[in-house]
Amino acid sequence: MGINLKTACRHTKIYQQGVNNFIAFAFENSAVGSKILCPCRKCVNSFWREGSEVREHLICDGFLKGYRTWTLHGEVSSSMNHGNFDGVELMEETDEDDNISDLLRDLAAGLDDKGDFDDNNSDLEPCEELVAIQKLVAENSKELYPNCKKYTQLRFLIRLLHTKLLGGWSDKSFNLLLDLLNDALPEGSTLPRNFHEAKKLVKSIGIGYTSIHACDNDCILFWKDNEGLDSCPKCKASRWKSVRKSLDGKHVYKVPKKVLRYFPIKKCLKWIFLSSKTASLVRWHDEDRKKDGLLRHPADSPLWQDFDKKHPDFAADSRNIRLAFATDGFNPFRTMNVSYSVWPGICIPYNFPPSMCMKKSNFILYLLIPGKNAPGSDMDVYYQPLVQDLLDLFTKGVRTNDASKG
DSSP states (O other), X not given: OXXXXXXXXXXXHHHHHHHHHHHHHHHHTOSSSSOEEOOBTTTTTOSEEOHHHHHHHXXXXXXXXXXXXXXXXXXXXXXXXXXXXXXXXXXXXXXXXXOXXXXXXXXXXXXXXXXXXXXXXOOOOOOHHHHHHHHHHHHHTSBSSTTOOSOBHHXXXXXXXXXXXXXXXXXXXXXXXXXXXXXXXXXXXXXOSSHHHHHHHHHTTSOOOEEEEEOXXXXXXXXXXXXXXXXXXXXXXXXXXXXXXXXXXXXXXXXXXXXXXXXXXXXXXXXXXXXXXXXXXXXXXXXXXXXXXXXXXXXXXXXXXXXXXXXXXXXXXXXXXXXXXXXXOBOTTSOTTSOOOBEEEEEEEOSSOHHHHXXXXXXXXXEEXXXXXXXXXXXXXXXXXXXXXXXXXXXXXXXXXXXXXX
């Protein structure tokens, strides 16, 4: 555009003229018409805004760091080159806004507990997560269709799933769109045929939960020492809602009465450090917080400071995460005519700045306690997997890669 929007001061006429030129260019190439994705530091190309709002955000907050090629606003991304990454072909660093290659590197880094991921001398067999990432690397090297220079299969699929999320599309409408795109794209297209296939690819990086059967009366979890039981040792209630045999009698199909969904907290917390931006913000409470005695953040509280005195080893590394816990029941059927109560458990990292702490995007779902009746005073039964993982994290810790420091 002829103006460097990265280095110009945001209050100068040069910068403001550059913002105006950018907005005019973006709307000229906008498929939506009245709105564009806002590329400010807070919206990070995730929210559709009108031109006046985008201009205000860009002047107050500035452009998203690293967004040099405006592929979401009409510019063509740079050509993609191929390199080699631990025996698997992977694109070299490019200026494309998605930075898929960098993301895959961050995902893979630190998976080898005995050294760096790039250490070719490691004799360890690839772990499950590493195999999944290598699969994504392979997908990232596939063209969307023969001779497609702009998109790889993975990059286009991520953009498509992101658009589905922003637009609130149903799974059915997404399947219809995939049918249309597969029919319109040239022969040899690598696009998935339905949402189920697309979701399987994304889940291969470890996004998911562990199912743990629970007593129907909230007495125990059928977990660890109780994993092999068919009935509750306290109330004698059966674990199974139904038990049936296959026609040939070789297989038995059992359906549990109640199932706890647990999202492993270790993996959730490791994900925070995979992005250089969030990894650096984890240290905000120690490195960037104003320490003038005023109460602006939980880190200013006497309780936080008292904890630091009692556990100096934990407090010595500002990257150690402080968590708040919250839970509340709700009726998933959106009607009071049906009595049903599901209890999600939420973790909230308090290391971040106050403006980020309570944003929905920073909430971590760690438990989904099933209904239909609220667990009441037996709620602690369902916390057992979480408490065990937190105790393990506090005493032993878990090795992970800090993308902000390498």
